Amino acid sequence: xxxxxxxxxxxxxxxxxxxxxxxxxxxxxAQAVPQVLQGHDLLGIAQTGTGKTxxxxxxxxxxxxxxxxxxxxxxxxxxxLSPTRELASQIAESFRVYGKFTKLTSTVVxxxxxxxRQIRExxxxxxxxxxxxxxxxDLCNQRAVDLSKIEVLVLDEADQMLDMGFIHDIRKLIAMxxxxxxxxxxxxxxxxxxxxxxxxxxxxxxxxxxxxxxxxAERVDQSVMFVDTAHKQALLHLLLTNHPEIxxxxxxxxxxxxxxxxxxxxxxxxxxxxxxxxxxxxxHRERALGEFRAGRSRLxxxxxxxxxxxxxxxxxxxxxxxxxxxxxxxxxxxxxxxRAGAAGIAISFCDREERAFLRDIERVTRQKVPQAELxxxxxxxxAEEARRSAAAPREExxxxxxxxxxxxxxxxxxxxxxxxxxxxxNSRSAGQPGRPAQDRAEQPRAQEPRSARPxxxxxxxxxxxxxxxxxxDQRGGQRHGAEPRRDGPDGARAFELWGTGAAPxxxxxxxxxQPRREGRPSSR
Numbered sequence: 076x077x078x079x080x081x082x083x084x085x086x087x088x089x090x091x092x093x094x095x096x097x098x099x100x101x102x103x104x105a106q107a108v109p110q111v112l113q114g115h116d117l118l119g120i121a122q123t124g125t126g127k128t129x130x131x132x133x134x135x136x137x138x139x140x141x142x143x144x145x146x147x148x149x150x151x152x153x154x155x156l157s158p159t160r161e162l163a164s165q166i167a168e169s170f171r172v173y174g175k176f177t178k179l180t181s182t183v184v185x186x187x188x189x190x191x192r193q194i195r196e197x198x199x200x201x202x203x204x205x206x207x208x209x210x211x212x213d214l215c216n217q218r219a220v221d222l223s224k225i226e227v228l229v230l231d232e233a234d235q236m237l238d239m240g241f242i243h244d245i246r247k248l249i250a251m252x253x254x255x256x257x258x259x260x261x262x263x264x265x266x267x268x269x270x271x272x273x274x275x276x277x278x279x280x281x282x283x284x285x286x287x288x289x290x291x292a293e294r295v296d297q298s299v300m301f302v303d304t305a306h307k308q309a310l311l312h313l314l315l316t317n318h319p320e321i322x323x324x325x326x327x328x329x330x331x332x333x334x335x336x337x338x339x340x341x342x343x344x345x346x347x348x349x350x351x352x353x354x355x356x357x358x359h360r361e362r363a364l365g366e367f368r369a370g371r372s373r374l375x376x377x378x379x380x381x382x383x384x385x386x387x388x389x390x391x392x393x394x395x396x397x398x399x400x401x402x403x404x405x406x407x408x409x410x411x412x413x414r415a416g417a418a419g420i421a422i423s424f425c426d427r428e429e430r431a432f433l434r435d436i437e438r439v440t441r442q443k444v445p446q447a448e449l450x451x452x453x454x455x456x457x458a459e460e461a462r463r464s465a466a467a468p469r470e471e472x473x474x475x476x477x478x479x480x481x482x483x484x485x486x487x488x489x490x491x492x493x494x495x496x497x498x499x500x501n502s503r504s505a506g507q508p509g510r511p512a513q514d515r516a517e518q519p520r521a522q523e524p525r526s527a528r529p530x531x532x533x534x535x536x537x538x539x540x541x542x543x544x545x546x547x548d549q550r551g552g553q554r555h556g557a558e559p560r561r562d563g564p565d566g567a568r569a570f571e572l573w574g575t576g577a578a579p580x581x582x583x584x585x586x587x588x589q590p591r592r593e594g595r596p597s598s599r
Contacts, residue, residue, distance in 0.1 A: 077099060077100075077105075078098055078099060078100075079092050079097065079098060079099070079100055079133075080098075082100070082108050082109060082112070082133075083112065084108075084112075084133060084134075084137050085136075085137050085140050085141065085177075087140065087174075087176035087177045088133055088136055088137060088140075088173060088174070088176075088177075090176050091172060091173050091174065091175055091176050092133075092173070094175075095172065097129075100126070100129075101125055101126035101129075101130075101285075102125070102285045103119060103121045103125045103126055103127055103130050103283065103285045104126050104129055104130045104133070106283045106285070107119055107130040107131065107134075107283050108130060108133055108134050110281045110283065111130075111131060111134035111135070111257075111259065112134045112137060112138070114257055115257075115279075115280065115281045116257060116258045116259070116260075116277040116278050116279065116280040116281070117131075117258075117259045117260065117277075117280055117281050117282075117283060118260050118273055118277060118280040118281070118282045118283070119131075119259070119260065119261040119262070119283045119284075120261075120262060120263070120265060120282070120283070120284040120285075121261070121263065121283075121284065121285045122263050122406065122410055125285055127231065127261050128165070128166055128169045128231075129169065129173065130261075131155075131229050131231075131259050131261070132166075132169050132170050132173050133173060135153055135203070135227055135229075136170065136173055136174045136177065136179060136203075138226075138227070139152060139153065139177075139179050139202050139203075140174075140177050140179065143178075145200075146180065146199065146200030146201055146202055147200045147221065147223075147224035148198070148199060148200050148221070149197055149198060149200060149218075149219060149220055149221040150197075150200045150220070150221040150222065150223065150224045150225070151197075151200060151201050151202065151203065151204035151220075151222075151224070151225065152202050152203070152224065152225065152226045152227070153202060153203045153204065153225070153226065153227045153228075153229070154204050154206065154222065154225050154227070154228050154229070154252065155203065155204070155205045155206070155229040155231060156206060156207070156208055156211070156228075156229065156230050156231065156236070156245065156248070157205060157206070157207060157231050157232065158207065158208075158231075158232050158235040158236045158239050158241060159207065159235075159239075159380060160185040160186070160187060160207060160357060160360070161360065161364065162231070162232065163183050163184075163185050163205050163206065163207050164183055164185075164361075166183075166205045166231065167181055167182070167183035167203075167205040170203050170205070174203075179202040179203065180201045180202050180203070181201055181202060181203035181204070181205065182196045182197070182201050182203075182204060182205070183204075183205045183206065184197070184204065184205070184206040184207070184210050184211055184214065184220075185206065185207040185210050186207060186209055186210040187356065187357035188357050190210070190213070190214070193210070193214065193219075194214065194217075194219040197214070197219060197220050204220075208236065208241040208244035208245055208248060209241070209244060211248060212244050212247060212248060215248070215251060222248065222251040222252045223251070223252070223253060224253070225252045225253060225256055226256055226257065227256060227257045227258075227259065228249070228252055228256055228257070228258045228259070228276075229258075229259045229260075229261070230245070230258075230259070230260050230261065230262075230276070231261050232261065232262065232263065233260060233261065233262040233269050233272065233273070234262045234263060234264045234265070234266060234269050234403065235263075235407070237266065237268055237269055238401070238403075238404075242268065242272065245272070246272075249276065258276050258277050258278070258280075260273050260276060260277055260280070263403075263406065263407065263410075264403050264406070294413040294418045294419060295393075295409050295410075295412060295413045295418075295419045295420070295421050296418070296419070296420045296421070297409065297420075297421045297423075297444050297445065298420075298421070298422055298423070298444065298445050298446070298447035299422075299423045299424075299425050299433060299444045299445070299446055299447065300422065300423070300424055300425065300446070300447050300448075300449055301425050301426075301446065301449075302424050302425070302426060302449060302453075303426055303427075304426045304428075305457065306453060306457045307396060307424050307426070308337065308340050308460050309453060309456040309457040309459070309460040310424060310449070310450070310453060310456070311326070311337070311341070311394065311396065311424075312340075312341075312344050312346075312456060312460065313450050313452065313453060313456050314394070314422070314450070315341075315346055315373075315374070317450060320391070321373075321391060321392050322373070322389070322391045323367070323370065323373060323387070323389050323390050323391055323392075324373065324374050324375075324390070324391065324392040324393070324394055325374075325375050325377060325390055325392070325393045325394070325408075325411050325412070326348075326374055326375070326376045326377070326394045326396050327376075327377055327378070327379065327393070327394070327395050327396060327397065327399070327408050328376060328377075328378060328396045328397050329378070329379075329397035329398075329399065329400070330378065330397075331352040331353060331354050331378055333396070333397065334350045334351075334352050334376045334377065334378055335350050335352075337350075337376050337396060338350040338374075338376050340460070340463075340464070341374060341376070343463060344463070346373060346374055347371070347372045347373045347374065348372060348373065348374035348375070348376055349363035349366060349367065349372050349374075349375055349376070350363065350375075350376045350377070351363045351364065351375060351376070351377045351378075351380075352377060352378040352380055353378065353380050363375060367387070368387050370389075376396075379399060379401075379404050379407075379408070387411070390411050390412045390419065391412065391419065391420065392412060392419070392420045392421070392422065393408055393409050393411050393412045393419065393420070393421045393422070394421075394422050394423075394424070395408060395409075395421070395422070395423035395424060396424055397424070397429070398423055398424075398425055398429040398432040398433060398436070399432065399436075400432050402432075402435045402436045402438070402439035402440070403439065405423075405436045405439075405440070406439075406440065408421075409421035422447070423444065
């Protein structure tokens with residue numbers, strides 16, 4: 076089977092594929108589409124960039140078009156769960172593109188955006204709902220979404236959902252969907268907990284695998300450069316200056332603060348760059364992705380939160396400014412290049428402390444990463460970078476110094492005027508002395524103790540920035556720690572805990588016999 080026209084897909088889908096220039100399916104599509112069309116449950120093991128989205132979107136759209144029904148109120152016929160906002164948006168866009176000649180409806184639900192609009196969009200139901208687990212569970216708890224009419228359930232990038240701590244949410248959502256359904260399960264790797272979840276979710280599944288577990292893309296030319304941490308920025312500048320063929324590159328850092336710092340220095344050196352990570356607003360992330368996709372920004376600096384959420388065929392290079400401490404993340408990072416049959420290049424910077432990470436990567440991928448020579452003139456470039464940093468605005472230098480001091484627990488005032496080892500009250504980094512939220516490594520949650528998990532939580536929107544929280548407190552007269560929401564069923568009042576997770580405090584009793592004015596926040 077070599078053509079989409081041989082698969083028996085509905086004509087509107089073939090017309091859409093032809094309009095996009097697609098005629099020949101990828102291996103995962105050639106194996107998965109016929110099995111899904113026959114109604115089988117499916118377990119797909121494939122690395123990123125192999126065409127998994129079309130492998131489940133095309134047969135699902137065919138099934139819906141062949142059996143039209145009225146969409147269930149507040150419900151959907153197909154539910155696709157995705158770990159990140161960017162990936163959810165791209166899946167929803169794929170459903171719209173492939174189904175543009177049908178009358179099928181779809182929408183996407185994720186955190187970081189106003190919830191009321193999503194509630195309105197779900198009021199009359201849709202055929203296909205693409206969602207991240209955290210926001211969808213919130214909507215279900217508010218009875219704004221009903222999952223009792225689902226015919227097909229898809230879990231995409233299941234192993235990343237495990238890494239991000241969504242497994243408990245997924246189990247709660249699965250308990251809400253009908254037992255009689257078709258289930259499709261896709262993952263790039265298969266750790267034990269994911270395999271156990273697949274066993275409970277799937278019934279007599281057909282297994283489709285197009286690459287061994289945790290292998291890297293075959294068309295990616297990989298290399299590693301051993302360099303001191305202090306010289307990494309200069310090395311990046313040299314590579315970008317000496318190699319104009321680096322047309323569009325993804326640069327990965329381990330921390331959110333590190334991503335922002337790299338972008339500032341790239342811009343100061345004359346390179347067009349933008350950052351994307353969990354502390355950025357949804358509008359900023361979409362704008363940065365749009366500029367990168369359109370070619371207006373040559374560089375996109377990201378943390379692992381974006382490793383599987385960026386589907387751009389024209390990424391020529393992936394540069395690991397910091398090596399990930401989870402070997403599987405390396406596979407997902409370099410999978411952002413060499414997509415859709417193209418070739419790609421992955422370059423990793425490795426300092427002395429990261430050599431253990433490199434050994435873990437080579438053991439998991441079962442191949443040795445070749446070493447590349449450092450470019451000539453690195454010492455001079457590093458000295459120039461040091462001079463440029465010394466000439467940077469004073470406030471910018473102090474901001475970087477404060478972040479380092481707070482991370483290491485040393486003294487010096489932080490952003491709130493407190494000593495570096497004493498976080499401000501009501502700070503989002505409560506429980507993390509001297510370590511602001513934006514400087515914590517954005518690592519998979521399963522690898523961290525609970526106290527060190529990122530403040531974003533589910534879908535990265537569960538905890539608002541501190542200044543937004545204070546503004547809400549002043550408007551609503553609420554103490555830090557709780558905010559009333561009146562969008563629950565029958566006008567019931569629900570409370571969402573923010574910040575440290577502590578229970579909301581009562582307003583203090585009036586002092587000196589003075590009556591307390593209602594509707595105003597306490598002066599404390």
